Amino acid sequence: MACSIVQFCHFQDLQAARDFLFPHLRAETPLGAVRRDPSKSANWEDDGWGAWEETEPVLQEPEEEGNTCKTQKTSWLQDCVLSLSPTSDLMVIAREQKAVFLVPKWKYSDKGKEEMQFAVGWSGSLNVEEGERVTSALCIPLASQKRSSTGRPDWTCIVLGFTSGSVRFYTENGVLLLAQLLNEDSVLQLKCRTYEIPRHPCVTEQNEELSILYPAAIVTIDGFSLFQSLRACRNQVAKAAASGNENIQPPPLAYKKWGLQDIDTIIDHASIGIMTLSPFDQMKTASNIGGFNAAIKNSPPAMSQYITVGSNPFTGFFYALEGSTQPLLSHVALAVASKLTSALLNAASGWLNWKSKHEEEAVPKQKPKVEPATPLAVRFGLPDSRRHGESICLSPCNTLAAVTDDFGRVILLDVARGIAIRMWKGYRDAQVGWIQVVEDLHERAPEKVDSSPFGNTQGPSRVAQFLVIYAPRRGILEVWSTQQGPRVGAFNVGKHCR
16 A cells, blocks of 8 residues: 655745745845945954853854844744644735735746646734734535535635634634623634534534533534634625625524633543434443433433543543533624725725714723533543644544644544554654545445345445654654554655645
8 A cells, every 4th residue: 555645736926925924024135135234334354353242142042043033034833823724725824913824826847847836815913802813723615505515615714713712703804703801711622523524423413513612611513503604704794895785694603612621731632523322332331420320311412522622531522412501692792894896806994883083982892701511521541641733634424633742742533432542652743634445336346146126236435544744853744554554654844834
């Protein structure tokens, strides 16, 4: 078994994005060059005698500054928040209060060959309050409802989380659609789960949702409610750009807020979805929680499973019973500008009350109400007092998860059983991902079995999953077969990649 990397796109003006996000790196000074005082002469005969009178820290400070600038010029991506759309039609690079949206375009290369290149589609400052910084980003493609292109991506929504706890939704052109304050702590991570047709009858059908992780809470927004709100807000911005007299209130967001308990710190999370226990697991769980006299229901309850990584425990497993709490309804803050000359170039601002500028300044801005979280205790975990989790990546089939820690280990978890089944060593600061390969039925060798009366003897296409590990210390990208498989391939890449 072998694999290869095929290039499908590259970046055209990535340096322009770097100069916009890091203005101090825009200087044309060569890397590692030491800045000189312009008042001093460049002749060695003139400044050689006066050099004895200068103190030693004055000579070392420019060198240290040059080394710091050189390091930041090569590793500036590590200080940014990145997100790539699943359809590979939009990429977001954000830092502090600025963001750059890159879109693919067909252009001619230096060799005269037409190829796809990522170019800057929009760049600018975000509509944020003073002191806010971007902490997480996510690109969500929204399906089209047109008859000619039903199910295809219509447009991509950019979701940004901030240190204030606010979550804001933007269009591809930087137009602010809506903003919501769900918690007063900083947003740690944004993740999305989309609908997928179950491959087997025993697999529970999963709903679409957006999960937002905070230091001590997790918020899940229903996918259908979010889709309706974003569509209404996008239509409102388009109508405001045309007339400026429309006033449409979008439907409220339906979300659930869980307060995670019995865990010290949380760094990352994974929302597994709705699951149903087997009768044996149901009785075992009831005995562990309620004891010998625990009451057992006739049918196993449906639960939403969440996995967190951090410390004490290193990996925590949470189960929220479906129907135990009602979804919270929160009215979104719709941002629409009073004067929009172009919905593609100007970002919307203001509120839906359509008051004048003087009236808005006179009325103090009220802080939105933050709903309390429903307590959710950790059911079990992998206790390791010295180990601290850094990230978790869920497999496409929701059965496995890869976890990285501060010991340079990559641990493979069995999500259903809650145990570690494999470990890789020597991958400090590693980044992980998954690749799912679907079998081609035409390449399958015909099996010598009796013909089935049901017609199809081959069955559905089998799916193979591969774990991708990027080791930045060594600059290697590795592809592994999960569970017991060997390494499939290794590729030399840069040491400052993402």
